[in-house]
Amino acid sequence: MRLQVASQLAIYALLELAADPDRQLSVGEIGAKYGISNHHLAKVMNVLGRAKLVRSVRGVGGGYHFSGNARRTTLLDVIELFEDFGAGRSDGNAAGAPGKTTGEGRALAEILREIDEIARATLGSITIATMLKIVERHRGGSPARANVIAGRG
Amino acid sequence: MPSAKKQNRNHSKDQDRPLPQIRRVQMDDLDGIIALDQRVTGLAKRGYWRDILERYGRDRRSELFFLVAETQDQNKLIGFIFGEIRAWEFGSAPCGWVLALSVAPEARLHGVGEALFEAISAEFKTGGVDKMRTMVARDNRLHLLFFRGEGMIAGPYIELEKDLD
Numbered sequence: 001m002r003l004q005v006a007s008q009l010a011i012y013a014l015l016e017l018a019a020d021p022d023r024q025l026s027v028g029e030i031g032a033k034y035g036i037s038n039h040h041l042a043k044v045m046n047v048l049g050r051a052k053l054v055r056s057v058r059g060v061g062g063g064y065h066f067s068g069n070a071r072r073t074t075l076l077d078v079i080e081l082f083e084d085f086g087a088g089r090s091d092g093n094a095a096g097a098p099g100k101t102t103g104e105g106r107a108l109a110e111i112l113r114e115i116d117e118i119a120r121a122t123l124g125s126i127t128i129a130t131m132l133k134i135v136e137r138h139r140g141g142s143p144a145r146a147n148v149i150a151g152r153g
Numbered sequence: 154m155p156s157a158k159k160q161n162r163n164h165s166k167d168q169d170r171p172l173p174q175i176r177r178v179q180m181d182d183l184d185g186i187i188a189l190d191q192r193v194t195g196l197a198k199r200g201y202w203r204d205i206l207e208r209y210g211r212d213r214r215s216e217l218f219f220l221v222a223e224t225q226d227q228n229k230l231i232g233f234i235f236g237e238i239r240a241w242e243f244g245s246a247p248c249g250w251v252l253a254l255s256v257a258p259e260a261r262l263h264g265v266g267e268a269l270f271e272a273i274s275a276e277f278k279t280g281g282v283d284k285m286r287t288m289v290a291r292d293n294r295l296h297l298l299f300f301r302g303e304g305m306i307a308g309p310y311i312e313l314e315k316d317l318d
Binding site for chain 1: 291292294297298301302304307
């Protein structure tokens, strides 16, 4: 499966900011790390701002900082700000899909729905805090480096 | 049970609240477990829990683990976890299975589930396995979020089922 570019940028930006909620980063600083144009990232940050996941700070040294709840915001919450990730998104029975009324078409749609449901469950079960732990693991560092306090059951 | 005692740190990392005591279950815990389960699930299953406690409290203590969490000050039961080390077919080596985990609603988000999870992880490791698994309904967001937060990822098996006509 693939995510739209805007969804990916939003996740990257949130991970950068949530790793240290006290830190402010500009669009340019985030964009430079991921090779993203400021124009594209600025549009993504506006959407995140409207969702109250980031807050902009104006003036010299301004930028964005994380204002969401890293333990409650899942990847699915972020992705759905930018794209329709509802069950049946790759449904072979969507309007215009060839063969949708045939037994074969319905069988294929059933399999695609199953894949969609698993994808939704996976993305809906991983919070920004959990992602930060995974990021640290890939860096070979200790999860404790992230200032965000990860979920405690 | 030395590994569980390791979990008895003084305070949780993010709350000024003592972490729970973690210990092996005893038959005296039966009423507390039934009451906690009934509060969470709405079902009272006395016979079921009696059977579980008899099995997990007595047999194969190096493979079957039923741990309870209780408050340090009042010894009130606020959570439990149970699981076992077992082999599996289809080429799966023995691993630790978490079969149930429950935390009293008022005690959630204070590290109780994490303490139970870490305690049973230590038991599994002492038991000689290097992997643990569990199975959660994919629409059970609460449990999925918790286990993901504890570092669990999707495993190599897919659960399959079939309606029996």
